[in-house]
Each structure stands twice: as C-alpha cells, then as structure tokens.
Amino acid sequence: MRIALLGGTGDIGKGLALRWGRDTDHGIVLGSRDPEKARSAADEYEATLESRGVETKITGFVNEMAADRADVAVLAVPAYHLTDTVETVAAKLDDTVLVTPAVGMKRDEEGFHYNPPPGGSVSSLAADAAPDDVPVVGAFHNLAAGGLTDLDTEFDWDTPVFGDDEDAKATVMELADEIEGLRPLDVGGLANASEVEALTPLLINLASQNDGLHDLGVKFW
Amino acid sequence: MRIALLGGTGDIGKGLALRWGRDTDHGIVLGSRDPEKARSAADEYEATLESRGVETKITGFVNEMAADRADVAVLAVPAYHLTDTVETVAAKLDDTVLVTPAVGMKRDEEGFHYNPPPGGSVSSLAADAAPDDVPVVGAFHNLAAGGLTDLDTEFDWDTPVFGDDEDAKATVMELADEIEGLRPLDVGGLANASEVEALTPLLINLASQNDGLHDLGVKFW
Numbered sequence: 073m074r075i076a077l078l079g080g081t082g083d084i085g086k087g088l089a090l091r092w093g094r095d096t097d098h099g100i101v102l103g104s105r106d107p108e109k110a111r112s113a114a115d116e117y118e119a120t121l122e123s124r125g126v127e128t129k130i131t132g133f134v135n136e137m138a139a140d141r142a143d144v145a146v147l148a149v150p151a152y153h154l155t156d157t158v159e160t161v162a163a164k165l166d167d168t169v170l171v172t173p174a175v176g177m178k179r180d181e182e183g184f185h186y187n188p189p190p191g192g193s194v195s196s197l198a199a200d201a202a203p204d205d206v207p208v209v210g211a212f213h214n215l216a217a218g219g220l221t222d223l224d225t226e227f228d229w230d231t232p233v234f235g236d237d238e239d240a241k242a243t244v245m246e247l248a249d250e251i252e253g254l255r256p257l258d259v260g261g262l263a264n265a266s267e268v269e270a271l272t273p274l275l276i277n278l279a280s281q282n283d284g285l286h287d288l289g290v291k292f293w
Numbered sequence: 294m295r296i297a298l299l300g301g302t303g304d305i306g307k308g309l310a311l312r313w314g315r316d317t318d319h320g321i322v323l324g325s326r327d328p329e330k331a332r333s334a335a336d337e338y339e340a341t342l343e344s345r346g347v348e349t350k351i352t353g354f355v356n357e358m359a360a361d362r363a364d365v366a367v368l369a370v371p372a373y374h375l376t377d378t379v380e381t382v383a384a385k386l387d388d389t390v391l392v393t394p395a396v397g398m399k400r401d402e403e404g405f406h407y408n409p410p411p412g413g414s415v416s417s418l419a420a421d422a423a424p425d426d427v428p429v430v431g432a433f434h435n436l437a438a439g440g441l442t443d444l445d446t447e448f449d450w451d452t453p454v455f456g457d458d459e460d461a462k463a464t465v466m467e468l469a470d471e472i473e474g475l476r477p478l479d480v481g482g483l484a485n486a487s488e489v490e491a492l493t494p495l496l497i498n499l500a501s502q503n504d505g506l507h508d509l510g511v512k513f514w
Contacts, residue, residue, distance in 0.1 A: 182484035186491070228514070232499060258502040259495065263403035267495035270407070274480065274488035278453060278513055281479040291512045292499055293449075 075247070076142035076168075078103040078135045078157055079149035081113040084173055084212065087220025088146060089117050091251045093128045094223060098247075100130045103138025103145075103161075110134065124223065139164040144171060144247065146212070151176040151194045158201035165206045169240040172198040173212035175272040183280065184273035186266070193265035195234070207237035209244040211256065214271050216279070219287035227253030229289035232268045236261045257292060296468070297363035297389075299324040299356045299378055300370035302334040305394055305433065308441025309367060312472045314342050314349045315444060319468075321351045324359025324366075324382075331355065345444065361385040365392060365468065367433070372397040372415045379422035386427045390461040393419040394433035396493040404501065405494035407487070414486035416455070428458035429483065430465040435492045436475075437500070440508035448474030450510035453489045457482045478513060 075092060077085040080102030089100050102117075104110035110132030118130045132138075139145045139161035149157045151174040158170070176194045178187040189197050199208040211233040219225040231248055233256045235241040241258065248256035259268060271290065279288040296313060298306040301323030310321050323338075325331035331353030339351050353359075360366045360382035370378045372395040379391070397415045399408040410418050420429040432454040440446040452469055454477045456462040462479065469477035480489060492511065500509040 180484065182482045183480075185485070186488055232495070257499050257506070259404075259498050260502050261403045263401065263406070264495075264498050267407055267491050267498065270488050270491040271495065274453070274485075274492065275513065277480050277485050277488065278478050281481050285478070285513065288513050291514070292496065292506065292509050293512070 073143045074099040074101065074141060076101045076103055076138040076145040077148050078138060078145055078161065079147065079153065080104060081109050082148055083217035083221055085148035086113070086117065087215065087217065088148065088212065089130060090120060090221065090223055093117060093121050093130060094124070094126050095252050096250045101138045101142065102130060102132040103135035104132065105135060107132065107134040110138070136161050136164050139168065142168050144169045144243065146171040147174060147198060149174065154194065154198050155201045158198055162203055165203060168206060169243055170198065170202055170206055170208045171244055172208060172210050175213050175269045177273050183277040186270040186273050188266055188269065193269055195262055195265035195269065199262055207235060207240035208262065209233060209235035209240050210265050210268060211244050211248055213268055214275060214290055216275065216287035216289060219289065225287065227289065228291060229253065230255045230257050230292050232257050232259040234259045234261060234264050234268060294364045295320040295322065295362060297322045297324055297359040297366040298369050299359060299366055299382065300368065300374070301325060302330050303369055304438035304442055306369035307338065308436065308438065309369065309433065310338050310351060311341060311442065311444055314338065314351060315345065315347050316473050317471045322359045322363065323351060323353040324356035325353065326356060328353065328355040357382050357385050360389065363389050365390045365464065367392040368395060368419060370395065375415065375419050376422045379419055383424050386424060389427060390464055391419065391423055391427055391429045392465055393429060393431050396434050396490045398494050404498040407491040407494050409487060409490065415490055416483055416486035420483055428456060428461035430454065430456035430461050431486050431489060432465050432469055432477065434489055435496060435511055437496065437508035437510060440510065446508065448510065449512060450474065451476045451478050451513050453478050453480040455480045455482060455485050455489060
C-alpha cells in the first residue's frame, strides 16, 4: 500500500513514517508545501531507520505530488491548515482514503481545551472540504508526539477510529493495527468525532498535572 | 468521614456506596427525594455487603437530611437534576465538599454525544448553583455503571479529578484512591471539566462498537 503523509515533516507525520517504515512494507511518501523540506525529512527518517537496521525507501514531494496515486493520505497538518491542504490535493485523490488526526485546541492558564469549529468537529471540516467520493476517516488523534516520534518508546496504546465509509475505516484500522503496540478501536461514524478529538487536550492536561505521566497514551478496558 | 450520596438509589450512588462500604470505614448516608426509597436502598446495599462478610451501617434519608453534617456530598443525580438537587441541600452544606460525576449527553442513531449546557460544563453548572463557599470537585464521571455496581468486577481504572479548591480536590482524590483498583488523576481546575465529561460518551460509543468491551473503563499511561 502507498501511504502519503501530508505535512509529513511535523511530529505526527514523522512518527507515523518511522513506525510504518519500521513495522510494515508499505510505501511511505512524505508531503510538504515545500518539496525540499519533504525530501530532507525523507532522508532523515530513512537514516534513522537505517541506524536501526531497517532498509526502507522514503520519498518526499510537494503535498499534491505526494497525494498522487496514494491509497491512503494522512492529513498530518495542524487543524487550521486542514481545509487548504485538502483543497490543494483534491484533484489528485482517486480512490484515496483521507485520514485526519487533527484536533482543534485552545489554551488558557488552566490548560488545553477542545476548540472545534462551530457546529461540528475538526474531522467534519475535513469531510466537508474533501470531494464527495473521497472517504474521510479519523484516527491517531491521541498519540503523544514525543512517544510517537521516539522509536525507543514502546506503545501499549489504543487509538479510536471513526468514519462513515466502512471499507475505508477497515483499511485505516488495519494500518493502525500494523503499528507495533497500537490497538485500533472502532468508534462508529464521523458524528462521533468530537469525543475522540476532545481526548487529546485531556491527555495533555493529565500529563501536565501528574508527575511521571509524560507522553501520555490511553488504553480502554 | 461522613459521605452523603445524593440520588444514592441510582447506579452511581449504589456503586460508590458499595465500594466505599466494602473498602473503607467511612460513614455512608444515602439521600433521595423519597426518604422511603433511600431507606430501602440502604437496607439493600447493607445486605449485599453483609453477604460478602462486610458489616457496615448504611442509612437513608431525604436528600437535605443526608447532606446535613456530611463532609463530602456526591451529586449522584442525572445532569438535569443537578441544579435543583444543589439548591435543595444548599442550606445544609457547611464545610461540605460537593462532588459531581454528572455528564450531559444526547443520543442519536450514531451514538452518544457530549451535550454540555451552553457556554460551560455540567460541573460549572453545579458550581454556579452551589453557595460561594462550597467547593465543587468533579470525579467518577467515567466509571461504567455495570462494573461499578457489581462488586465482582475488579477495577484497574483511572478517574480524572478536577476542582478549583486544592484541599477539596485532595480530599476527593484520597476518597477515590481508597476504592480498590481506582487511581485518581489530577486534571486541574473546573475550566478543564468539559474534556473529562466528554470521555463518558466516548466510552459508551467504544463499548457499543467493539465486541468484548462492555462496562469500559480507561487507564492513562
């Protein structure tokens, strides 16, 4: 499978590239608005994997080229760049599953707070921006950047996955399941996105208030 | 310590009464709008504990009598009865810590959704209704009723606790910690309530979508 990580030079893109690069044989393509930045990140991630004995080819392109012919494209961009990123790559999406891990948050002196767009979730924003025939799946919201990008951090974490297209959701759950120590959990359709997105500021607040709980993940049972 | 469970005939009140009755020596007082119902529930919980070899006295009163002289009063009532319950007992609160486990939810064909009062959290509603000198602490939102009320269910769960009064929060965290298998986690002040309350519909949605995940709890690490 060919996976494009749009905004792949950020923490989520880096972490998913390293994890899928290490744990699977999927083709990993990084996207960025700046192709030079994408290429240099691709080289860096390849070198990180090589230093661990993993030979894999990671390529880097401008976002629309990275999305071209991708089976799955992850919108690893901040929430405020979600819509323009989807619009940039829209013409290249063809049977491509779009994945959004983005969360909208605001911060005050008390902590982080979930801050969705009016009347919806960040994921529904992505779905509204995407072409009608492109399925949008939410996943990977709750993976702490520090743990995700550090291959020495062994996961024992869950990630809730949601989407209205059952086939697309199944594809993303399989990809999540292929990451060592990560368990995808089905949480229904896009209408259930807000409660998943709100988990991220909760994790950040818990980590900041409790000693020894950095790079916090979650397990449901 | 004297703990009043207002609305103590419901699932959350029952579960906390049984757990504190089994695991601690605190005085447990059930409250209800109907004192007869409170007395009969108290008898039932006592009998349940006795059948497990635990001798403890649980009493039942109308809510305002139960709150009288309580060190801690848990608002174990549905979100839409939070304000009127606080108002009913307000005159009896004297150095009493009010605890709210209530969550506002709505349901549609997709699942459960967090449905807070406009501009705030359910917990801030309780704080607004309480006298100014009565501290409000949020806790126990995410304990599945089925598991909580069944003493055969062994916990290995976390419960996030928040509140603006640090002493009151510490008291409630200690009470939570005394329940076997429950780990309280500090999540800051009342301003951080929404993300905690939103965890409950997420747990319900996860339980309904995934086989084998009934009465779901959560652990952060």
